[in-house]
Amino acid sequence: MQAHQPQGGGAKNTTDPFAYSDAKGRFEVPTQVLIDRLNSYTSNRVAWAAAERLQLLGTQLAEAQRIAAQCMWVSVSERLPTCDHECTTDHIMVSNTVLVTDAGSLQTLGIAHLKADGEWKVYGGEYDFMNPQTITHWMPMPSAPVKQAQGGAA
16 A cells, blocks of 8 residues: 655644645545554454453353252262351251252152251151152252243343
């Protein structure tokens, strides 16, 4: 690309290397310079938009992985819930409340917490027919439902 020469004895504008003034003091920018600037701006905007979209997708992926981890059964032989809460009635450390089941009888489902001494406390209602006899797996409780606004949006 050839450098643009001012027409009519004008001087080069020192604040913008691509703008020149003519003899009447008007400024002009060569067409190719405008095209190059526009292409640079457009490609930069596209790159920024792509980077922002990738960042959003990364955040969404991390949230999906966190939710998936909460929705998976954990074998008690692999890991037990952490007992980091004090039970105010027994004054012992207990886990958060979790769902529990017996892999040999998956129609069983209970709500329990683990005591620091390794004993499970399974909560029962009037009928305990669903509680597992042996606890082989547990998972964190799901998040509370989100109240939806009218029209179905959360």
